Amino acid sequence: MAEATGNQESKDYGIGIPVDNPVYKLKGSNNYDWGMKDRLSRVFNPKSGRTVMLAFDHGYIMGPTSGLERIDITISPLLEYADCLMCTRGVLRACIPPTYNKAISLRCSAGSTVLTELNDECVGVEIEDAIRLNTSMMAVMVAIGSKFEALTVRNLCKMIETGNRYGIPTLGVTAVGKELTRDARYLGLATRVLAENGAQVIKTYFCEEKFEQVTAGCPVPIVIAGGKKLPELDALKMAYKAVDQGALGVDMGRNIFQAENPVAMIQAVKAVVHDGEKPDKAFKLYNDIKSDRKSKDKSADLPQGNI
Ligand code: R5P
Numbered sequence: 001m002a003e004a005t006g007n008q009e010s011k012d013y014g015i016g017i018p019v020d021n022p023v024y025k026l027k028g029s030n031n032y033d034w035g036m037k038d039r040l041s042r043v044f045n046p047k048s049g050r051t052v053m054l055a056f057d058h059g060y061i062m063g064p065t066s067g068l069e070r071i072d073i074t075i076s077p078l079l080e081y082a083d084c085l086m087c088t089r090g091v092l093r094a095c096i097p098p099t100y101n102k103a104i105s106l107r108c109s110a111g112s113t114v115l116t117e118l119n120d121e122c123v124g125v126e127i128e129d130a131i132r133l134n135t136s137m138m139a140v141m142v143a144i145g146s147k148f149e150a151l152t153v154r155n156l157c158k159m160i161e162t163g164n165r166y167g168i169p170t171l172g173v174t175a176v177g178k179e180l181t182r183d184a185r186y187l188g189l190a191t192r193v194l195a196e197n198g199a200q201v202i203k204t205y206f207c208e209e210k211f212e213q214v215t216a217g218c219p220v221p222i223v224i225a226g227g228k229k230l231p232e233l234d235a236l237k238m239a240y241k242a243v244d245q246g247a248l249g250v251d252m253g254r255n256i257f258q259a260e261n262p263v264a265m266i267q268a269v270k271a272v273v274h275d276g277e278k279p280d281k282a283f284k285l286y287n288d289i290k291s292d293r294k295s296k297d298k299s300a301d302l303p304q305g306n307i
Pocket residue numbers: 055056057058061086173225226227228251252253254255
């Protein structure tokens with residue numbers, strides 16, 4: 001307990017120095033409460049204002065997706081390079097050691113799988129469990145333009161209500177679906193609807209034409225999903241164009257964990273997102289890390305010690 005007597009007299013009040021009142025710079029986020037901003041600062045690197053989210057929640061609709069059969073083997077080496085991990089609570093508890101200290105974007109909607117009709121979902125995680133898992137963001141799929149539109153918008157609103165109560169941001173995820181066209185008109189509408197309903201961050205897809213209109217029309221940060229596996233250079237080009245046109249990062253899965261060398265790929269993506277590296281240079285970085293790792297693997301095969 002502080003002593004009542006014998007303390008140094010207070011004297012340094014900084015008289016004449018105005019109190020600094022910094023603006024919270026993340027797009028659309030300045031008016032949130034402290035806890036919400038703190039969580040968003042764990043997701044979006046405060047220096048670059050961007051994020052590399054590593055997505056490996058695919059199993060919740062696709063089962064053991066290629067590259068995710070053994071998360072302990074394939075995903076663990078990537079964790080240190082990500083700002084935020086996008087996964088389900090099942091995999092988080094079972095496969096991710098709680099020692100990485102990374103932001104968690106928890107997949108909170110659940111429902112149909114690829115075996116039936118996608119996007120028939122509910123809110124599958126209660127806020128208490130999200131808090132128990134020290135979640136920085138809660139992800140909900142929303143299928144604008146599909147027959148599950150109203151149902152999934154209700155899920156989003158429910159999650160936002162509970163998230164706001166506890167200062168946890170909600171990530172609105174624009175759904176995939178065969179019938180949904182991924183052009184700027186659709187993506188612009190879908191992302192705006194999610195933001196208008198209060199989602200603090202939106203995940204969507206990149207489109208080659210007019211993507212800057214999608215980001216401009218959305219008042220909160222957009223991150224892009226990678227989608228199906230592309231050649232590495234093409235994936236880096238997509239990430240570059242997306243951030244260049246206003247996305248504040250990526251929430252990328254298959255284009256990282258299905259890459260020929262995932263550890264090299266996540267570092268190349270990071271260089272694009274955080275350092276604004278051009279795709280060709282980032283691809284060179286990818287190849288350099290890849291060959292460096294190959295030669296290290298080879299030297300591990302040689303007999304050790306004095307020879
Ligand atoms: C899909 O089930 C998930 O929402 C993924 O997190 C999302 O699609 C991002 O992963 P990818 O880059 O593989 O598309």
